[in-house]
Structures are given as structure tokens and as C-alpha cells.
Amino acid sequence: MMTETVLSGSVVSAATGPHGRKQGAKRVAGLRYDWLINLLCAVFVGGLYVDGWAHNHGRVDESFFTPWHAFFYSGYLLVAIAFAAAVVVNRTRGHSLPLSIPDGYRLTGVGLFVFAAGGVGDMVWHVLFGIEEGAEALFSPTHILLGLGIGLTITGPLRAAWNRRGTGGSWRELGPAVASLGIFLAALTFFMMFFFPVTVLLGTSGTRSGYFNNDVGRVAGMVGATITAAVLAGPILLTLRRWRLPFGAVSSVLWLSLLGAVIVDYERPLMIWLALGMAAAAVVLDYLAWRARPSDNPDSVRWLAPALPLLLYGGYYAVLLPTAGSTWSVHMWTSTIVIPAVACWLLSFLLAPPQLPE
Numbered sequence: 001m002m003t004e005t006v007l008s009g010s011v012v013s014a015a016t017g018p019h020g021r022k023q024g025a026k027r028v029a030g031l032r033y034d035w036l037i038n039l040l041c042a043v044f045v046g047g048l049y050v051d052g053w054a055h056n057h058g059r060v061d062e063s064f065f066t067p068w069h070a071f072f073y074s075g076y077l078l079v080a081i082a083f084a085a086a087v088v089v090n091r092t093r094g095h096s097l098p099l100s101i102p103d104g105y106r107l108t109g110v111g112l113f114v115f116a117a118g119g120v121g122d123m124v125w126h127v128l129f130g131i132e133e134g135a136e137a138l139f140s141p142t143h144i145l146l147g148l149g150i151g152l153t154i155t156g157p158l159r160a161a162w163n164r165r166g167t168g169g170s171w172r173e174l175g176p177a178v179a180s181l182g183i184f185l186a187a188l189t190f191f192m193m194f195f196f197p198v199t200v201l202l203g204t205s206g207t208r209s210g211y212f213n214n215d216v217g218r219v220a221g222m223v224g225a226t227i228t229a230a231v232l233a234g235p236i237l238l239t240l241r242r243w244r245l246p247f248g249a250v251s252s253v254l255w256l257s258l259l260g261a262v263i264v265d266y267e268r269p270l271m272i273w274l275a276l277g278m279a280a281a282a283v284v285l286d287y288l289a290w291r292a293r294p295s296d297n298p299d300s301v302r303w304l305a306p307a308l309p310l311l312l313y314g315g316y317y318a319v320l321l322p323t324a325g326s327t328w329s330v331h332m333w334t335s336t337i338v339i340p341a342v343a344c345w346l347l348s349f350l351l352a353p354p355q356l357p358e
Helices: 031-056 067-092 106-129 141-154 156-163 171-191 215-242 249-264 270-292 298-323 330-351
Strands: 002-007 010-015
Touching: 031 067, 031 141, 031 156, 031 171, 031 249, 067 106, 067 141, 106 141, 106 156, 141 171, 156 171, 171 215, 171 249, 215 249, 215 270, 215 298, 215 330, 249 270, 270 298, 298 330
Parallel strands: none
Antiparallel strands: 002 010
């Protein structure tokens, strides 16, 4: 028989035999462990951004063994050690192997294995085919495998909170889940850097933004804005369906993505102002999400989902148009607001399907 109690942010599990005899001791799990993993995952994803910054600024050569890779893979190693240590300690305290893995972290173990396989493959890939340049760095098969491993690894605290019963809506109880969501969205933002508004400056001239000033580029910019909105909206709305997040949670995770977008490929001061425009809109979105309470009223997702691109891209163009202006026509730049809003509205039907007839 298994009994489980939540005490002071840690999970105490005791396996009892047929005579009620205690067979297991306190497990390594709970809120404190979630915060530790979040801290190490922040270092891990920070290493990803450092490596991306080095690639974008010509600081890498044809070798796999660079200081940027060393920082990146050291972050991975720290997370792997914390995960393995928890399993080993729980095993020494008498728990079976399935119970030795902290709740919500089984996919973290899978992610660590996938990332390790991707790392070895990436080293071989670089030796055989050289270092990727530009967009190639994001679409390389081994880098996609690394991204999958990162996503599975860093969402452990979010899954742990999801599986935890009786979780309220306070920062104390949901802080680790919010931090995990923010780190996850920051990692996704890294892989969207070649079409994420802020890093590409839609409708302007520049090193990378100029690619969007022909018909193919304009369509690519619109599609990129739509993908960005859907990728940001999906995890946030799913989390809001599970909990009533504390005020400030939604804006915090969006701010982290915007900060990463500015840092990874900083080109000119306008990027900072555009990010600030979107950050201000994120505060309004945060208030709307807090008032809507999708966890209590799933139908509120219908209007909350399209509000994300409407507000974020509205804040973007509110800064861009009076300053740098836009080389795009009004027909084109408005499409990067309206079409993502429609896409997110359609996404809401997956998160909150219409009620089936009885």
C-alpha cells in the first residue's frame, strides 16, 4: 500500500507492507527540488543562448570544442547530475526504481538521454559536414534532436506541478511551474529567432530584416508571426486551463522570451524599444487572463487566445510605425496581426472543445 503526504513543499512517500510496517523513507521531490531543477535548467538554456549568440556574431570556428559549447553542455551536465542524484538517494532510502524518479520527471530522464544522443550526433555531424551557418544551425537534424531533448528536460517542474493534487493559485505553490513554463518558452523562442518579431524587425531594412522585403519574404514574415503567436499561446493557455495563475505569471514568462529575443541577436536599439512595446502589452494580457479565469470558465479561452497576438503585435507596431516606419503596405502589416489572431482563435477549440451533445 502507498500513502503520500505533501508537507512543507516536499513529498513524503511511505511504502507500507501488509502489517503497516514502513518500508520507505522521505523521497527527494517537491517544491524545493523543483526550484533546484529550474535554477539548473536556467543555466542550461542560458548556455544555449550563449552558444547561439556566438554563432550569430561569428565567434565560432570549425571545431566542436568551443568555450560556448563547454558552457552549454556544462548546464546539461548539472541537470543530469541533479536528476541522477535524486534517483540514487531515493533508491538508497528503500524506494523502488519507479518511485525513485521524482513525480513528473520521467520524461526529464528521457530528455536527458535524447539530448546526450543529439550531442554525440552533433559532434559527428560537425566533423563530417562542418559548422552550420545562419538558419542552417536551427534546421540541422542533430540540433532538432538537441531541441527535443531540451524541451523534455526543462519541463520537469511544470509536469510535477501538473500532477500534484490540491495545488492552489499562489506564487508559493505555482512559482516553480511558472518558472519552468518561462524557461520552456525561452527555449522555443531561441528556435524561432529567424522569424520572431524583435529579432527580425518585420517590414524594415537591416541585416536580416531585409529578407522580408519581397513577396516571398513578406509571406514568410506573416507565416513566422503566426507560428510565433501559436507557439507562445499554446503552452500559456494550456497552463491557464489547469490553474488560475497568480497575477504577473503570464507577463513574466513572456518577458523572459522577449529578453532572450533581444539578447540572442542584438542588432540595433530599436529592438529594445519593440520588446518594451510588447512587454507593456503583455501586462494587459496578464490582467485579462487573471480576470478571465479559464480554469473556472473554459469558454473564456475563445477570446483570450486571439487577444495574445492582437495585444503583443499591437504593441510591436505601436512602437515600429512612429519610429522606423514600415516598408510594408497597411494590407501586409495588418495581416501579421489578424491572421495570427485567427490562428490562435482556432487553437482555442483544441484547448477547450465545444461540449458534445448528450
